[in-house]
Amino acid sequence: MNISQAQQRINQLRQQLQKANYAYYVLDNPIMEDSIYDQLYRELQDLETQYPDLITDHSPTQRVGDSPASQFASIKHNIPLYSLENAFNLQELRQWQDRWQRQTPNIEQFEYVCELKIDGSALALTYENGVLIRGVTRGDGTTGENITQNVRTIRSIPLKLTLENPPNLIEIRGEAFLPLDEFDRINLEREQTAEALFANPRNAAAGTLRQLDPKIVDRRRLQFFAYTLHLPQNNQITTQWDSLNYLQSMGFLVNPNRKLCQSLEEVTNYCNQWETNRRNLPYMTDGVVVKINNYELQKQLGFTQKFPRWAIALKYPAEEAPTIVQDIIVNVGRTGAVTPMAVMKPVHLAGTTVQRATLHNSERIAELDIRVGDTVIIRKAGEIIPEVVRVVKELRPPQTQPYKMPTHCPECGSLLMRPATEAVTRCVNSYCSAILRGSLIHWASRDALDIRGLGEKIVMLLINNKLVNSVADLYHLTPEQIFTLERMGQKSSGKLITAIEASKKQPWSRVLYGLGIRYVGSVTARLLADNFPTVDELSQACIPSLASIHGIGEEIAQSVFDWFKITHNNTLIERLKEAGLQLVNEVSPLETSISIQSTLAGKTFVITGTLPTLKRTEAQTLIEKVGGKVTNSVSSKTDYLVVGEEAGSKLEKAQKLGITQLNEADLLALIM
Numbered sequence: 001m002n003i004s005q006a007q008q009r010i011n012q013l014r015q016q017l018q019k020a021n022y023a024y025y026v027l028d029n030p031i032m033e034d035s036i037y038d039q040l041y042r043e044l045q046d047l048e049t050q051y052p053d054l055i056t057d058h059s060p061t062q063r064v065g066d067s068p069a070s071q072f073a074s075i076k077h078n079i080p081l082y083s084l085e086n087a088f089n090l091q092e093l094r095q096w097q098d099r100w101q102r103q104t105p106n107i108e109q110f111e112y113v114c115e116l117k118i119d120g121s122a123l124a125l126t127y128e129n130g131v132l133i134r135g136v137t138r139g140d141g142t143t144g145e146n147i148t149q150n151v152r153t154i155r156s157i158p159l160k161l162t163l164e165n166p167p168n169l170i171e172i173r174g175e176a177f178l179p180l181d182e183f184d185r186i187n188l189e190r191e192q193t194a195e196a197l198f199a200n201p202r203n204a205a206a207g208t209l210r211q212l213d214p215k216i217v218d219r220r221r222l223q224f225f226a227y228t229l230h231l232p233q234n235n236q237i238t239t240q241w242d243s244l245n246y247l248q249s250m251g252f253l254v255n256p257n258r259k260l261c262q263s264l265e266e267v268t269n270y271c272n273q274w275e276t277n278r279r280n281l282p283y284m285t286d287g288v289v290v291k292i293n294n295y296e297l298q299k300q301l302g303f304t305q306k307f308p309r310w311a312i313a314l315k316y317p318a319e320e321a322p323t324i325v326q327d328i329i330v331n332v333g334r335t336g337a338v339t340p341m342a343v344m345k346p347v348h349l350a351g352t353t354v355q356r357a358t359l360h361n362s363e364r365i366a367e368l369d370i371r372v373g374d375t376v377i378i379r380k381a382g383e384i385i386p387e388v389v390r391v392v393k394e395l396r397p398p399q400t401q402p403y404k405m406p407t408h409c410p411e412c413g414s415l416l417m418r419p420a421t422e423a424v425t426r427c428v429n430s431y432c433s434a435i436l437r438g439s440l441i442h443w444a445s446r447d448a449l450d451i452r453g454l455g456e457k458i459v460m461l462l463i464n465n466k467l468v469n470s471v472a473d474l475y476h477l478t479p480e481q482i483f484t485l486e487r488m489g490q491k492s493s494g495k496l497i498t499a500i501e502a503s504k505k506q507p508w509s510r511v512l513y514g515l516g517i518r519y520v521g522s523v524t525a526r527l528l529a530d531n532f533p534t535v536d537e538l539s540q541a542c543i544p545s546l547a548s549i550h551g552i553g554e555e556i557a558q559s560v561f562d563w564f565k566i567t568h569n570n571t572l573i574e575r576l577k578e579a580g581l582q583l584v585n586e587v588s589p590l591e592t593s594i595s596i597q598s599t600l601a602g603k604t605f606v607i608t609g610t611l612p613t614l615k616r617t618e619a620q621t622l623i624e625k626v627g628g629k630v631t632n633s634v635s636s637k638t639d640y641l642v643v644g645e646e647a648g649s650k651l652e653k654a655q656k657l658g659i660t661q662l663n664e665a666d667l668l669a670l671i672m
């Protein structure tokens with residue numbers, strides 16, 4: 001990116017963020033998800049760091065919140081209400097610690113207070129001689145709105161403090177919020193009266209606080225957690241922890257889920273724990289606030305223009321993120337299906353780095369109107385393949401072109417087909433190198449014939465040099481032929497031939513899986529091989545007899561039946577037989593499985609990441625069949641971690657605990 005491109009992007013981001021700020025802070029009606037806002041904001045910050053000359057005073061990065069709306073009287077805060085710096089992962093939390101420690105190198109002992117970050121609206125309350133005299137919104141941090149009448153309706157805000165000798169002036173800050181059931185109730189009511197619904201509890205709380213009629217506010221049961229105390233000088237309270245306890249003794253509601261931590265490790269545990277536990281809370285939280293406990297140290301560190309250096313908010317990982325489309329490509333699979341994919345600027349999402357997202361098909365592309373250069377929101381929920389949710393049209397650069405699906409196969413050049421009844425575009429040339437490549441790679445894959453050394457590169461070389469036209473041709477290759485290929489030494493050629501030879505010993509079920517029949521994954525292949533111990537029996541099976549097997553549905557039965565009706569496929573089977581592959585079961589599968597069953601009974605398994613062929617539920621069923629148990633989180637009680645692609649934090653944890661790891665093939669070997 002050059003400076004003029006950067007300037008253009010910066011302008012677009014500022015405009016978009018300003019619009020979002022206005023919608024969020026003034027209208028209480030956001031136009032984007034918080035996580036998207038946070039990430040676009042981070043992009044702007046990064047660009048401004050890279051091009052400091054482009055920073056302007058009115059950039060959204062340079063100020064807190066937005067100017068308050070005009071219905072209420074403005075009040076200037078005695079002490080500004082700052083924002084909080086964000087950390088989006090534990091690494092950034094550590095970097096924050098490194099930063100403040102560099103600033104105060106003489107500090108050895110310190111503590112942190114962890115608090116839940118309540119997703120509501122900040123209020124500043126003033127008490128004179130123990131009596132509430134003013135309640136003000138945060139506004140832009142410097143000036144807020146006087147909403148005292150409304151604040152007085154909140155029952156968890158004491159009108160009078162329960163203190164013997166209250167100081168003459170005291171300011172308390174905290175978060176007003178709507179409990180989830182109250183939020184639901186209000187929205188239900190609004191639905192019945194055909195009013196616009198609130199987007200989320202935070203906006204509902206902010207909107208309620210700025211209602212002009214206190215009676216309406218009174219009916220909506222807002223609550224308040226206090227978290228900051230400003231006492232006059234010369235007082236006894238010297239830490240955040242003590243001030244929280246003091247607030248409680250004064251009659252405030254203070255969130256009970258706070259923790260005093262002695263190290264960053266303890267903080268990390270707290271954050272991890274609340275990442276899941278927060279779902280059980282009756283109110284919304286959007287992260288954890290970590291504060292240095294000691295006031296003296298807080299004072300030494302001070303504030304930046306926007307936030308305290310002694311506190312940070314760890315935000316929970318988002319399942320959606322914005323990024324930029326660099327290219328749109330199509331991928332031809334081994335079934336000939338053509339899938340368009342967006343190639344994007346790498347982005348961190350749900351614990352992994354994502355660079356490609358599926359665009360499914362041409363209909364989806366038209367619906368999204370996605371173009372190269374677009375900023376898009378991608379989503380990766382749990383184990384699902386990342387996909388593009390929407391395009392942020394406001395951030396589209398000038399002169400982009402709508403995307404058109406290719407009319408011809410990018411691999412073999414033949415015309416692509418799209419049956420009227422299907423959404424999928426296909427290359428139907430059975431000699432297409434993409435299809436051949438896909439089937440060879442699948443044949444050699446771990447759960448199929450497991451031919452080590454036969455990766456994508458060699459497969460391409462074999463195809464391009466016209467050495468193989470089908471998987472059966474692999475068994476006629478000679479070391480000399482392989483040796484003539486680019487970058488293949490004598491030794492590696494020999495090794496590859498040995499690996500190909502060895503694959504002839506793989507059992508019938510793996511051969512069946514390797515054939516790549518539609519819907520026949522490795523588990524289905526095992527089921528079929530158990531019930532049809534020879535290829536001849538399977539090829540003669542009628543649909544009802546296939547479908548009568550528990551676990552085999554109509555769709556699979558039809559697909560297997562159809563596959564064996566094709567002459568081309570039967571020729572392949574004959575050639576594989578001649579080559580000496582196992583197309584017949586050796587031992588009764590029942591015998592082997594029973595002997596092992598007992599050893600797995602009562603063992604605890606955790607599954608993480610995407611397995612190559614098994615769905616999670618399938619893996620779980622298999623484990624449970626042999627008496628094992630599947631749980632969600634890794635602990636010292638876990639016996640096995642089943643690891644798929646893009647495994648996340650569970651893998652790290654299991655490594656720490658030294659838990660045995662299995663891939664899908666290991667798991668199947670263990671179970672069957």
Ligand SMILES: NC(=O)c1ccc[n+]([C@@H]2O[C@H](COP(=O)([O-])OP(=O)(O)OC[C@H]3O[C@@H](n4cnc5c(N)ncnc54)[C@H](O)[C@@H]3O)[C@@H](O)[C@H]2O)c1
Pocket residue numbers: 020021023024025030031032033034035037038064065082083084086115116117118119120121122138174175227289313
């Ligand atoms: N969706 C949108 O369009 C949009 C627009 C603007 C801002 N936002 C959201 O607002 C955020 C920025 O707002 P911000 O400046 O108010 O910062 P912030 O909300 O990220 O953090 C500061 C606030 O945290 C709150 N808080 C909750 N619990 C707390 C605790 N225990 N201790 C201290 N503070 C606590 C306070 O209200 C404080 O003002 C963005 O990160 C974004 O998520 C969203």
Ligand SMILES: [Zn+2]
Pocket residue numbers: 332409410411412413414427428429432433434
């Ligand atoms: Zn093709």
